[in-house]
Amino acid sequence: MVTVWWSSAGVIHHSFLPIGVSITADVYCEELNTMMEKLAHLLPALVNRSSPLLLHNNNAQQTFSKLQELELEVLRHPPYSPDLAPIDYYFFQNLDNFLAGNKFNTREAVQNAFRKYVASRTAHFFKKGINKLPLSWQRFIDCMGDYFD
Template sequence: MKPGESITADVYCSELEEMMTKLAIKHPRLVTRDKPILLQDNARPHVAQATLLKLQEMELETLCHPAYSPDLAPTDYHFFQAYDQFLQGQIFNSQHVVENAFLRFIATRPPGFYADGIYKLPSRWQRCVDSMGAYFV
């Protein structure tokens, strides 16, 4: 997307299709199971009627995610935390330098990095239940 551009339900639906195409190539087992499960928050484009219809058409099951729950979102508690540490002390003077830093971050993640964030999810859900829904870090 271009800077300043907002994501719409139509854009999100296109992203879902692209994601499934790439998954079919890179990880076919994830696409051939009965119902792939998608974890997403309740942002407007994610819950729009067009998106819900697209998810149904693609036979994607969604895992409910409570609103405003960064402690339960792998991107927040795992990915962005690591990205923040990676960026510490760096100064950026152009969009190009920022993009290169992001690509460097992605390229330097160990093989199990993304799976680690997903595997932490059940224990984080349990912590949420144990804390009766209160936030934790």
């Protein structure tokens, strides 16, 4: 499993979880710490604003506490709504297309293919993905919360 944190400027942080490890509140909070350290280095203007914005759908109390500690403003979306989760509707959908037809025999091969995918994306790709979000939200509102493709 890979976790990915990205902005309109590109991938901020990704990590491959060890085999058998799930995303728990502890793991998520550690990922948040790492992502914020990298974000401060890569895009300090985002970290230095009054409160950086984060779109996420993890509702664990420990995660909520960590978000407050990091002074992140959370932009919530309805529970599991792939229409409104850019990582699902945009990033991983394009990754699926990039990997189509390939077979991987090792974990390292999968990781290398993922890194190749990220390296092949232009700044325009990430900006376009983030800019599609308000349009998706509007469609969600117009559909009164019903699912759409």
